[in-house]
Every structure is written in C-alpha cells, then in structure tokens.
Amino acid sequence: MRRGNGFDRKVADALQRITAAALGPYQSAVVRIGFAGAWLCFLLRELPHRQELYGPDSPWAWDMARRLVAGNDAFTVLVWGDGVLWFECVYALSVASSLLLMLGWRTRAMSALFMVGVLSLQNRSIFMGDGGDNVIHLMALYLVFTRCAQVWSLDARRAARAARAEDGAASRDRTGPVLWCLLGFGLLVGTFLSLSHRPGLFVPLLLWVLWLAQGLWWAVSRYAARSQPHTLLDVIANLVHNTALVVIMAEVCVIYATAGWYKVQGSRWQDGTALYYPLKLDYFTPWPALSELLAASGTMVMLLTYGTVIVQVAFPFTLFNRRVKNVLLVVMMVEHAAIAVVLGLPFFSLAMIAADAVFLPTAFLVWLGAAAARGRARLRPRGRSREAPRQHEQHTAHRTLVG
Amino acid sequence: MGTGRMDSFEREDAGAGGPSPGNAPVRDSVPEHLPRQTRQTAQPWSPSEPGSPEPGSPEPGSPAGSGSSSGPGHRLQPAGPPQAPAPLGRPGDEGPLGDGDSGSRGRGIAGLSLPYQVAAALSLALIGALACVHLGMVFLHVAPSNTVTKQHGEAVDWWVYPEFEQNWKLFAPNPLQQNVAVQVRAEYTAADGSRRSTDWIDLSAEDGAAIQGSLLPSHVHQNMLRRAWDFYVTSHDGDNRPNGVRGQLSERYVRRIAVARLMERDLGGPVERIQLRSATSAVDPPGWSDEKIEVKPVHRVLPWWTITAADLPEDAARDRAEAER
Numbered sequence: 001m002r003r004g005n006g007f008d009r010k011v012a013d014a015l016q017r018i019t020a021a022a023l024g025p026y027q028s029a030v031v032r033i034g035f036a037g038a039w040l041c042f043l044l045r046e047l048p049h050r051q052e053l054y055g056p057d058s059p060w061a062w063d064m065a066r067r068l069v070a071g072n073d074a075f076t077v078l079v080w081g082d083g084v085l086w087f088e089c090v091y092a093l094s095v096a097s098s099l100l101l102m103l104g105w106r107t108r109a110m111s112a113l114f115m116v117g118v119l120s121l122q123n124r125s126i127f128m129g130d131g132g133d134n135v136i137h138l139m140a141l142y143l144v145f146t147r148c149a150q151v152w153s154l155d156a157r158r159a160a161r162a163a164r165a166e167d168g169a170a171s172r173d174r175t176g177p178v179l180w181c182l183l184g185f186g187l188l189v190g191t192f193l194s195l196s197h198r199p200g201l202f203v204p205l206l207l208w209v210l211w212l213a214q215g216l217w218w219a220v221s222r223y224a225a226r227s228q229p230h231t232l233l234d235v236i237a238n239l240v241h242n243t244a245l246v247v248i249m250a251e252v253c254v255i256y257a258t259a260g261w262y263k264v265q266g267s268r269w270q271d272g273t274a275l276y277y278p279l280k281l282d283y284f285t286p287w288p289a290l291s292e293l294l295a296a297s298g299t300m301v302m303l304l305t306y307g308t309v310i311v312q313v314a315f316p317f318t319l320f321n322r323r324v325k326n327v328l329l330v331v332m333m334v335e336h337a338a339i340a341v342v343l344g345l346p347f348f349s350l351a352m353i354a355a356d357a358v359f360l361p362t363a364f365l366v367w368l369g370a371a372a373a374r375g376r377a378r379l380r381p382r383g384r385s386r387e388a389p390r391q392h393e394q395h396t397a398h399r400t401l402v403g
Numbered sequence: 404m405g406t407g408r409m410d411s412f413e414r415e416d417a418g419a420g421g422p423s424p425g426n427a428p429v430r431d432s433v434p435e436h437l438p439r440q441t442r443q444t445a446q447p448w449s450p451s452e453p454g455s456p457e458p459g460s461p462e463p464g465s466p467a468g469s470g471s472s473s474g475p476g477h478r479l480q481p482a483g484p485p486q487a488p489a490p491l492g493r494p495g496d497e498g499p500l501g502d503g504d505s506g507s508r509g510r511g512i513a514g515l516s517l518p519y520q521v522a523a524a525l526s527l528a529l530i531g532a533l534a535c536v537h538l539g540m541v542f543l544h545v546a547p548s549n550t551v552t553k554q555h556g557e558a559v560d561w562w563v564y565p566e567f568e569q570n571w572k573l574f575a576p577n578p579l580q581q582n583v584a585v586q587v588r589a590e591y592t593a594a595d596g597s598r599r600s601t602d603w604i605d606l607s608a609e610d611g612a613a614i615q616g617s618l619l620p621s622h623v624h625q626n627m628l629r630r631a632w633d634f635y636v637t638s639h640d641g642d643n644r645p646n647g648v649r650g651q652l653s654e655r656y657v658r659r660i661a662v663a664r665l666m667e668r669d670l671g672g673p674v675e676r677i678q679l680r681s682a683t684s685a686v687d688p689p690g691w692s693d694e695k696i697e698v699k700p701v702h703r704v705l706p707w708w709t710i711t712a713a714d715l716p717e718d719a720a721r722d723r724a725e726a727e728r
Contacts, residue, residue, distance in 0.1 A: 012513075015511075015512050015527075016511045016512060016513050017511075018527075019510075019511040019512040019523060019527070020510040020511025020512070020513070020514075021510070021511070045619050045621065046621060046622060046623075049621050049622070049623040052623050052627075052663075053622060053623060053627075056717075057716050057717045059627070059631075059656060059659040059660040059663055060656055060659075061655075061659065064652050064655060064656065067648065067652065068648075068649075068652060071648065072564065072565045073564075073565055074565040074566065075565075075566065119566065123565070127626075127627075127630045127631060127634055127656070128622050128623075128626050128627060128630070129622070129626065130622075130625075130626055130630075131570075131571070131573060134568075134569055134570070137566070138567065138569060141566060141567070200565065200566075202566060203566065228515060228516055228519045229519075231509065231510065231511075231514050231515055231519070232515060232519045232522055232523055234510065235510075235511060235512055235515070235523045235526070236523070236526045236530075238511075239523075239526060239527055239530050240530060243530050243531065243533075243534045246534065247534055247537065247538065250538050250541075251541070254538075254541060254542065254545055254569075254571070255569075255571045258545045258571035258572065259571045259572070259573045259575060262571075262572045262575035262576050263574070263575040263576065265575075265576045266575055266576030266577040266578075267576075267577060268577045268578060268580070269575070269576070269577070273689055273692065274574065274577065274578050275578075276689045277574075277578040277579065277580045277686055278574060278578050278579075280582075280686040280687070281579060281582060281686070282582050282584075282607065282608075282610075282611040282614075283607075283610065283611065283614065283625055283629055285611075285614075285615070286614050286615055286616060286617050286618070286620060287615075287616070288615065295689065296690075298689060298690075298691035298692075301689070341618070344614055344617065344618075344620045344625065345620075345625075346618065346619050346620075347619075
C-alpha cells in the first residue's frame with residue numbers, strides 16, 4: 001500500500017515537473033543559437049554564390065526545381081515565383097530571421113520564419129546540400145516547438161525588464177501584436193499563392209497552428225491571466241517543449257547510432273584503414289599536406305578509425321552515465337572541429353556541434369554564459385559605466401523577486 | 404526508394420563528413436575542465452546537475468543562483484530566466500517570459516481544476532503518442548530494410564517524406580575509395596566559322612583547386628557537380644538511359660552545370676555540342692598496406708549533347724536567340 005503511494009507520488013511529481021516548466025532552458029537556448037548561427041554563417045558565406053545555388057537561374061533551374069517539388073510535396077516558397085526579386089527577398093528574410101532567432105528576438109515567430117527560410121532554400125535545390133544541411137533542416141522543424149528563449153535572448157531580457165517595471169508593461173507591447181498581424185497577413189497571402197501549386201499540407205498547417213496558438217496565448221495572457229485556461233495553455237506549451245527536446249536528443253542519438261552501426265559493417269572500418277580514404281578524396285582535402293600527415297601513420301589511422309566507431313556506437317548508451325557522457329561529448333566536439341578543418345566541412349561540423357550541445361551540462365552552460373558576459377564586459381570597458389547601475393538594479397530586482 | 408528531397412549523400416561518400424580524429428589527449432582535459440567549471444559557478448546546484456536538459460531540482464534559471472557566484476557576470480542572461488519554478492511553481496514567482504510564460508500562481512498540472520486536468524492529461528497523451536510515433540518512424544526510416552519496413556514501408560515513407568528525410572550513413576558502411584572526376588569537352592564555332600573542339604577539361608579539378616586552402620569551402624565547389632554527377636549516375640542505367648523524370652532532370656542538370664562552367668572561359672565561339680565523361684581512379688592504397696589496385700582511371704563517356712537555349716543561363720540564352728535572329 002505504502003509502496004503504491006510512493007509510486008503514485010513519483011508519477012505525480014514527474015507529471016508536475018514536465019507540465020510546470022519548460023525544462024533545459026540553457027540547452028534549448030544553446031541549440032537555438034547554434035543552429036541559427038550555423039545557418040546564418042552559411043548564408044553569409046554563400047552570399048556571392050547565392051544565385052548559383054538557389055537563384056532562379058541556377059544550373060538547377062527554377063522549372064526543374066518546380067517539377068521535382070511537384071512530385072515530392074516538399075515545402076518551398078521559392079517555387080511560387082521565378083523572379084530574381086522574390087528570390088532575393090526570401091534569401092534576405094532567411095538571413096534576417098536566423099540573426100533574430102540567434103538573438104532571441106520574438107523567438108517563436110522567428111523560429112517559424114527560420115524554418116520557412118531553411119526549408120525554402122534547401123528544398124529549392126536539394127542536390128546542393130550535404131549532411132550539415134540535413135541536420136539544420138530537421139532542427140529547424142523541431143525548434144519551432146520549443147520555448148528556446150528562456151535565457152540568453154532579447155525576449156528574456158525584455159521579460160525581466162517588464163517584470164521589474166511591474167504590471168502595465170505587458171500592455172505597452174505593441175510590437176508583438178503588430179508582428180502577429182503582419183505574419184498572419186503573410187500567411188494568408190502565402191496560402192493563396194500556394195494554392196495553385198498544390199503543396200504538401202504539413203508545413204502550411206503547422207504554420208497556421210503556430211499562428212493561431214500565438215494569438216490565443218496572447219489573448220488569454222492579456223485578458224485572463226492566471227485563469228485556468230491560461231495555466232492549461234502554459235501546461236501544453238511546456239509539454240510540447242519538453243517533448244520536442246526529447247525528440248531533438250533522440251534525433252542526435254539516431255544520427256550517431258546510424259553512423260556508427262553502419263560503419264561496423266564496413267570492411268574498411270574493420271581493417272582500420274577507413275579514415276585514410278576520405279583524406280585522399282579531392283573533394284575533401286582542403287589542406288593536402290595536413291591530410292598527408294594524418295594519413296602517414298598506419299597505427300594512428302587505425303586508432304582514429306576504431307575510436308570513431310566506438311564513440312559513435314557508444315554515445316547513446318553513455319547517456320545513462322553523466323560523467324562518461326560528458327567525456328564523450330568533448331571527444332565528439334573536438335572530432336567535429338577537426339573534421340571542419342581537415343575535410344573542409346565547416347558548416348556540417350558547426351551544425352553537429354550545435355546538435356551535440358543539447359547534451360551539455362547545465363552547470364557548464366551557466367559558466368559559459370557568465371564567461372561570455374565577462375569577456376564582453378572586458379572588451380567594452382566604456383560600456384561599464386552603463387553596466388554598473390543595471391547590475392545593481394538587477395540585484396535589487398532579485399531581492400524583491402526572490403528574497 | 405528515395406522519393407524525394409535529400410536523397411543527398413546517396414551511397415557511401417555521403418557528402419558529409421564522416422568523423423575523423425577524436426583523440427585520446429582530449430580525455431585528460433575533460434575532468435580538469437568540466438568539474439572545475441562546475442565548482443566555480445554553479446556550486447549551488449551542481450550536485451544534481453542531470454547532464455541533459457533536465458535541470459533537475461533547481462531550475463537553473465533562478466537568478467538567485469547565478470547572482471550568488473559571479474559578480475559582473477551575467478549581462479548575457481540579465482534576465483536570468485525570471486521563471487524560477489523550482490521543483491514546484493513557487494507562489495508569487497512571476498515571470499513573464501519571452502516566448503510565453505505564465506505569470507500564474509499555480510503552475511503545472513497541479514494548479515488546474517479537474518476538468519482542466521483531464522484536458523492536460525489528454526494533451527499529454529496526444530503529444531506523447533505523436534512523439535513516439537515520430538521517433539519510431541524515423542528509426543524505421545534509417546534502419547536497414549527489415550520485416551516491419553517490408554510490410555509498412557509505405558506508412559513510414561508517408562510520415563517521413565519529404566521533410567524528415569535523413570541519411571546518416573556518413574562514410575559508411577565504407578568510405579568512398581575513388582576519386583570521380585567529371586570532365587567535359589566542347590565543340591564550338593570559331594571566329595572563322597569552322598567547327599573546333601576542345602580537349603577534355605577537368606571540372607572536378609577546378610573544384611578541387613577552389614577547395615584547396617579554403618577554410619570555408621563553398622557548396623558550389625564541394626557539392627554541386629559532385630552530387631549532380633551522383634544524381635545522374637543513380638538515375639540512369641549503364642547505357643545512359645534515363646529512368647523517368649529524375650533521369651531527364653539529372654541530364655539537364657549536369658549539362659547546365661557544364662555549360663555554365665564553359666561560359667566562364669572564353670573558348671572563342673559559341674558552344675554547339677558538349678560531351679561529358681567521368682574518370683574514376685581508385686585511391687592509392689596506404690603505404691603500409693600490401694594491397695594492389697588498378698591504377699588506370701576508368702572512364703564513363705556520355706554521348707554528345709547538342710546545346711539548346713534551355714541549357715544556357717538566361718542572359719546567354721537571350722543573347723544567342725538574338726544572334727540567331
């Protein structure tokens with residue numbers, strides 16, 4: 001009987017925990033910053049090549065893309081028009097939304113726009129991408145379900161200010177509703193534009209649900225704050241966030257498990273020479289001398305080959321042990337950093353590191369945030385004068401809020 | 404059956420990095436780093452740090468926590484998430500959050516009355532079920548063909564395509580062990596009106612040259628031609644017959660890439676026809692191995708293609724049309 005009670009209690013506690021808060025605020029924030037940053041860097045790097053990659057006159061011409069997309073229902077707003085101007089707008093929108101998502105400005109809206117940008121460009125020219133694009137594509141979809149701006153974001157800063165300024169601050173926010181109306185208008189126009197193309201339903205439906213949910217959340221927060229419906233919506237949002245985070249973590253495990261288990265079956269990974277071959281592929285040797293150096297020692301290649309397979313196969317299982325997981329995490333991040341340079345896959349590596357980051361320990365992320373803030377303060381000493389009062393302000397705020 | 408979008412890194416070369424070094428020394432640095440950092444700032448809650456997004460008891464957000472340790476530290480998280488619902492929602496803790504946080508008293512399911520609790524429970528069931536199905540489908544999608552996928556492959560494809568398609572066989576099961584160079588030669592009309600043809604021009608070598616010494620290689624050089632050729636090969640049979648729409652698209656694609664590349668150099672007249680071939684040469688076996696391989700490259704030669712306006716970049720097509728008029 002008593003045992004039963006204990007179990008009930010545990011279930012109740014767990015339920016309360018996953019419904020009362022969006023867990024992993026730092027992890028979701030670092031994933032947001034990582035992927036938005038990776039895509040932003042990619043777009044900026046490809047700025048000179050953007051026409052060739054995704055423009056209407058790319059070798060993968062607009063009508064070819066349209067024909068392929070008609071067959072597979074992939075979502076891309078770029079098939080709606082073949083004008084250069086339209087393309088430039090979409091590219092610019094993708095740059096802007098990834099920047100703003102990285103900064104955490106109106107995060108939920110930006111995450112939706114980010115997703116539209118990523119999907120539109122990638123689905124427009126699917127044969128331009130590689131593994132890095134694939135991870136970004138998936139994470140862009142998953143990120144819209146998360147409350148990823150709880151920390152390290154302009155949204156969080158605004159919220160903290162509003163909290164300090166007591167009530168009434170919320171009602172002064174005009175930007176949110178205006179943005180919502182604009183996006184609703186855009187969505188409506190987009191829906192009509194896309195009707196003639198008979199697109200897949202999934203993404204448009206998702207966007208409409210997001211838009212409606214944001215409107216509902218705003219209305220309930222404003223007119224019925226602290227009511228039961230308000231709490232229910234909060235509970236649902238937390239559930240969605242927490243589930244999405246689990247899916248993101250599972251996705252990372254799927255990536256490593258797939259990469260690892262298929263390697264186990266390969267003869268080259270078994271005889272310990274696999275790593276030698278990519279180092280000899282013309283498309284993956286930006287620094288031939290460096291590749292040569294790495295490929296020179298048979299023992300070293302064998303150790304790295306085996307090490308890679310072991311780490312990839314083992315990773316999902318190490319999640320049950322925090323310490324081992326952290327060690328492996330560092331190993332994998334270093335490995336990806338090395339891949340970035342040696343094989344010339346910087347954006348793939350950046351994306352994978354961002355994905356790995358979902359498993360970073362909270363304490364480390366908090367420390368990282370503090371270190372980044374310290375570094376910034378040191379870099380901009382003149383900002384300090386402004387800094388000091390604000391810091392003070394914050395401390396008093398803590399006192400009223402918590403202490 | 405790749406119906407769709409990212410039949411990306413088809414086959415082993417995978418297009419994306421298979422991992423490489425990851426190395427022992429790193430291991431030493433870890434215990435030094437992480438725990439120290441942990442001690443440094445996060446003492447208050449380090450014991451329960453759960454490692455993954457699950458900041459356990461003390462929601463890390465609590466500004467109190469960070470405030471206690473590092474002084475000038477947190478400009479970056481100035482808000483320190485105002486939301487600090489420790490284990491259970493703390494009464495009086497109001498934290499309007501960026502993307503939506505309730506300022507309500509009782510948070511979580513415990514703060515709801517029965518009918519709302521039922522609604523919350525139903526949402527939980529629905530969301531949980533969706534996530535489970537999704538992960539199951541993704542698993543089946545990346546798993547090798549098996550009993551379940553043979554029976555329910557269509558359902559899996561329906562769920563996964565087009566937006567959740569993925570392929571993580573990075574350099575697996577075996578890494579690509581040959582360099583595939585795509586080469587082109589062209590027939591053009593010279594200034595004196597005669598037909599001339601060029602030597603084979605190695606487009607892949609141009610890509611390689613662009614990649615070399617670059618910290619940030621562009622997709623234009625690293626992926627475009629390489630994947631286009633892959634696309635062509637997988638959508639044609641040995642006699643260069645296209646299979647379906649994808650085959651036709653891939654032909655036009657490689658043709659357009661080649662023509663665009665040819666236009667970058669001045670041949671001395673408009674290109675009339677082009678011919679493509681691939682030269683596949685095996686990577687030399689490592690010095691420490693006693694394997695022997697065929698050193699001569701293997702060629703796959705495509706038929707001559709006449710260039711039409713559809714193969715040209717738009718402005719060039721316009722010019723040509725005007726010239727012909």
